[in-house]
Amino acid sequence: METSETGPRVSAQEAAASLAAVHDSRRRARRAGYPVWFWLVTGLGLAAVPLYIAKTWLPDPWGQVIPLASVMLLAVTAIAIPLGALRGVRGCPPTSAGVLREVSVFLWPFVPYVAVLLAGGITWQNGSWDAPLAPLATAAAAFAAWAGFGMAATTFSARR
């Protein structure tokens, strides 16, 4: 690409104002990318996982209700992501750096989520909690970890 060397074409003040506009646009864009409902709905779907795992431990009618509820919540989760496209935003940038950034934003909340699942599983296996309570408590904690961390990460990205 042919270039010219004419030195700075704008003042420091104008450049600072332009950078502020860039940051403002990124903040708006981040909010548009992952709204609160996204984290809440996917959190509900992921919270169903420990309940689903525990279904064989629980007596009927829980053994019937929980698998059904889990399937419904996971279905909602699966639908939630393509719903984003209906809002006019696709989180799949064509650039490799953009893809990595989007993937990292989406993957980070899995860290506390998996930690909660592991902690719940260990406590559960040690028999520290009653069988019916342990998966429910783990599900609630998993939801809080996923949705809380996701929303916090989104807010942080918006302020970056």
Added chain:
Amino acid sequence: MSTRSGEHANQVGADGFNPVIHAPVRLRLCATLDALGEVEFGRMLELLEISKSALSKNVATLVEAGYIAQRRAVRDTRQRLWLHLTPDGYTAYRKHVAALQAIVNPR
């Protein structure tokens, strides 16, 4: 490459400062696409809070420069226009932001 694209290339400073991208609306447009990937035209209108004609004009300039690509796809059962940065556009935008940062914080 078209003649106009060549003209845009000639305007780029050695420091990466890009007069085509620097225009306020185009800079915000590129920043939004950089952050979100692909954005539908109507959604971009809401995000930038500008008129349809202003957005069309600025998109046309960036398309002409080879910095933005358009794609038609269905949204809400209707054909919509989706916008995304091209690899050249992504590089040019990043260099331009780096140039602005260098102006604000010279070493």
